[in-house]
Amino acid sequence: EADIYQTPRYLVIGTGKKITLECSQTMGHDKMYWYQQDPGMELHLIHYSYGVNSTEKGDLSSESTVSRIRTEHFPLTLESARPSHTSQYLCASSLRTDNTEAFFGQGTRLTVV
Amino acid sequence: KNQVEQSPQSLIILEGKNCTLQCNYTVSPFSNLRWYKQDTGRGPVSLTIMTFSENTKSNGRYTATLDADTKQSSLHITASQLSDSASYICVVSDRGSTLGRLYFGRGTQLTVWP
Numbered sequence: 001e002a003d004i005y006q007t008p009r010y011l012v013i014g015t016g017k018k019i020t021l022e023c024s025q026t027m028g029h030d031k032m033y034w035y036q037q038d039p040g041m042e043l044h045l046i047h048y049s050y051g052v053n054s055t056e057k058g059d060l061s062s063e064s065t066v067s068r069i070r071t072e073h074f075p076l077t078l079e080s081a082r083p084s085h086t087s088q089y090l091c092a093s094s095l096r097t098d099n100t101e102a103f104f105g106q107g108t109r110l111t112v113v
Numbered sequence: 114k115n116q117v118e119q120s121p122q123s124l125i126i127l128e129g130k131n132c133t134l135q136c137n138y139t140v141s142p143f144s145n146l147r148w149y150k151q152d153t154g155r156g157p158v159s160l161t162i163m164t165f166s167e168n169t170k171s172n173g174r175y176t177a178t179l180d181a182d183t184k185q186s187s188l189h190i191t192a193s194q195l196s197d198s199a200s201y202i203c204v205v206s207d208r209g210s211t212l213g214r215l216y217f218g219r220g221t222q223l224t225v226w227p
Contacts, residue, residue, distance in 0.1 A: 006156075033215075040219070040220075040222075041219060042117075042202075042218060042219045042220070043157075043202075043217045044217075045214075045215070088154075092156075101147075101159045101162060102147075102159070102204075102215065103159070104149075104156030106155050106156050107154070109154065
């Protein structure tokens with residue numbers, strides 16, 4: 001079982017609130033990713049990091065921000081939640097080298113009302 | 114445009130039967146292809162990963178094949194069980210970018226009936 005954890009698993013929050021989704025891994029992986037997934041749809045990359053102090057935006061435009069102050073921690077923040085942010089958010093990590101497995105967290109199901 | 118297409122979109126089979134899921138991709142340059150199993154409301158879990166030189170890989174009752182020339186892959190599930198009900202996602206990684214970008218298919222939703 002992968003050592004990558006996301007909290008909370010479920011979150012219902014009102015419009016305009018600031019939220020932070022937590023992601024931590026204990027495998028020492030350099031690469032970490034945030035994906036957004038709507039029901040029945042593919043995963044879309046919204047942020048990624050190669051290592052500490054490295055963050056990049058992904059393919060899908062997102063109003064969220066991320067930080068990577070420690071190797072094991074990659075939190076995602078929404079400054080002002082909107083109903084359009086309702087989705088499942090998945091965090092993943094992998095070693096820096098190619099052809100290695102990417103491990104996913106259990107996901108955070110966010111609902112903005 | 115790098116894409117991953119999966120078929121069928123959904124599939125219902127009876128417990129104990131075999132099934133095969135398909136994946137076609139246009140990702141280039143190709144690095145590796147992975148199959149993931151995703152239970153409802155949970156994160157994907159890796160089943161297999163294959164590089165260019167591998168054309169088959171097994172993981173228990175799961176057997177994946179890869180034809181890098183035709184850019185096709187299949188996932189064969191043998192003697193299906195109720196716990197196999199899930200979405201099966203084909204993921205292709207490119208080469209030549211430091212990220213090793215992952216391209217995801219939409220998945221095949223498999224339902225196994227008793």
